[in-house]
Amino acid sequence: MPSIKHVFDRENIGVPVNVNYRKVGGIVILYPEGRLQGVAVGPLKVLVQELLDQELRDFIISFKDVHSIDAPYATALNSIYKEILRSDGKLILSD
Numbered sequence: 001m002p003s004i005k006h007v008f009d010r011e012n013i014g015v016p017v018n019v020n021y022r023k024v025g026g027i028v029i030l031y032p033e034g035r036l037q038g039v040a041v042g043p044l045k046v047l048v049q050e051l052l053d054q055e056l057r058d059f060i061i062s063f064k065d066v067h068s069i070d071a072p073y074a075t076a077l078n079s080i081y082k083e084i085l086r087s088d089g090k091l092i093l094s095d
Contacts, residue, residue: 019044021051027058033065038072041080048080057089064095 020031028051032044048059061077063069069077077093084091 019047021047023056026056027060028056029060029062031062031065035067036069036073038070038076041073041076045076045080048083052083052087052089057084057087059084059089060092060094062095063093 018033020033022029030044030047051059081091
């Protein structure tokens, strides 16, 4: 059973983005949805930073409900990964 479920909605340049997450023990599992475009990475970056600020360090990003990812979004995922590493955390990509 998840300890927290949160929907973080933001609209960037007409691209709606939903990022659900849950905490299982000390691990945060993120569930972005839809078409992931570089202009829409803001909500995920903000959410990860908020969770890092709460001393959470281990993340899994599930792409189960993602239809496509463009190159700028993939590049932004790399910057999220580096931020997690700087905080002595781990990131796993799944699905």
